[in-house]
Amino acid sequence: MIRNYSEGTAYYQFPHLAAFSGLAHGVFTRDGGNSTGNFHGLNLSYDVGDHKENVRKNRSLIKYVMEMPYIFSVRQVHGSRVRCFSQQDAPDIEKDEADALITDIPGRLLLVKAADCQSILLFDPVRNVAANIHSGWRGSVQNIIGKTVSVMSDVFGCRASNLICGIGPSLGPCCAEFLNHSKELPRAFERYEVNSNHFDFLAVSRDQLKEAGLSAKNILTSRICTRCSTDRFFSFRKEKRTGRFGAVIGIR
Numbered sequence: 001m002i003r004n005y006s007e008g009t010a011y012y013q014f015p016h017l018a019a020f021s022g023l024a025h026g027v028f029t030r031d032g033g034n035s036t037g038n039f040h041g042l043n044l045s046y047d048v049g050d051h052k053e054n055v056r057k058n059r060s061l062i063k064y065v066m067e068m069p070y071i072f073s074v075r076q077v078h079g080s081r082v083r084c085f086s087q088q089d090a091p092d093i094e095k096d097e098a099d100a101l102i103t104d105i106p107g108r109l110l111l112v113k114a115a116d117c118q119s120i121l122l123f124d125p126v127r128n129v130a131a132n133i134h135s136g137w138r139g140s141v142q143n144i145i146g147k148t149v150s151v152m153s154d155v156f157g158c159r160a161s162n163l164i165c166g167i168g169p170s171l172g173p174c175c176a177e178f179l180n181h182s183k184e185l186p187r188a189f190e191r192y193e194v195n196s197n198h199f200d201f202l203a204v205s206r207d208q209l210k211e212a213g214l215s216a217k218n219i220l221t222s223r224i225c226t227r228c229s230t231d232r233f234f235s236f237r238k239e240k241r242t243g244r245f246g247a248v249i250g251i252r
């Protein structure tokens, strides 16, 4: 991934997405921002106990750095609901429950907040449509990836084979330990057990993307494990009371 610095913060970009000048995207680190204590510094979640004013300022910083005027975000609930945003939707308010966002409206960043969960950025350069998915293990089990690609196809006319995808920093196989996997994970996930009770959810997502029709060459994966990198990213597993970093994508 490409590391960029701006306005006291740092963010990563996927080279194959950065190649499109009409697309804004980035995975922000916790560097910079206004939050303090457990939420130091660029926390983007209103729901973790941080001061709302700090979160508002942090979100403004992201919009400034990305040169995009608005953010669309949702209340993430580890479900599989996909929310499409149109011209009628007011930006910068967070009220609907969902875990995937899609839009073709320019000037809007789709925000996914994460601390170990995957952010899955999708772009269709043919139809000019962007999507962002929040997927932890519950999202993987519900295949929210497959559902989102279906909605992109049904509502926006996207062809899966044209989609370009980047999977953000998240819990790596080194740290994705599931002691109750026999109860929590389906049988089909057994083949992703790389070590005793440790699972490779990046491989799960890659397979779900390919199953949905994406080309393997269009899928890039960040190799950064959040739990191993709390100097740069928030990790719920490591820190418990902590912030959420942001992954954003949007049409310019």
Ligand SMILES: [Zn+2]
Pocket (backbone or CB within 6 Å): 171, 172, 173, 174, 175, 225, 226, 227, 228
């Ligand atoms: Zn790790």
